[in-house]
Amino acid sequence: MNKKIYAAYGSNTNLEQMSYRCPAAKVIGTGIVKDYRLTFRGNSRGVANIEPYPGRTVPVVIWEITEACEEALDGYEGYPNLYEKQMIEVQVESKVQEAMVYVMARRYRTMPAIPTSYYLGTIAEGYADNGIDLEILKMAHLECLKELK
Template structure:
């Protein structure tokens, strides 16, 4: 079993149960030296999608999941690794128990674009559920986003 570090909407436990039913949450931590940003507006969920980029002055809150091979393959398909939308990298995550090696997805697209307000809301709710600090959740909730009108929603 490998450890997956979720920083976007996959932080939300209900979403992960749908996508990876055999992958329990195993904790939380911080991805030090990385910054949360958005890209892929042309392929995204009503707008740009979350990704991370290296930045020595930043940190990203992550939710860790123990993911067996079958769920990992399912999540790879969902995240578009076969289509080269995302690629997987290994990173070190700081937890209260010490550093752990995990994998995560990074968008293979230029940084930029606005995410939808709904996507930001899912991410902020997920971070709050997982116990992220209040200022981190507030920063998510106050990020620039775009409103999407009726009829443009996802069917998930």
């Protein structure tokens, strides 16, 4: 059974949701993605995305997933229409590790969209589950609101 390292920055940071979606997934830690920022993008309803942004960081939860987990995540993330997969470097303590992430498909990357309060709450619970500071999540939400003005 092949295992893969997956870095989650949105609702898949939520331990309860991931336990239903991917029961075989195991949290192996947290880390940061350097020179990226968290955003909310989409066609009508905002969902989390990361995009290059020098000097910023995005906290992530690092999971070890199976092929079955990846298939379940592909369905949840709307791969390959809403999200694409990329390999990215994640800073974990003093080392750098490669991990797979889902990033918004190109056609949605310039479309800021407000996330629902339920969706934001799901991510906030995931951050709390994993000891991640909520400030980056709050900043991403505020920046999305400003982009839409």
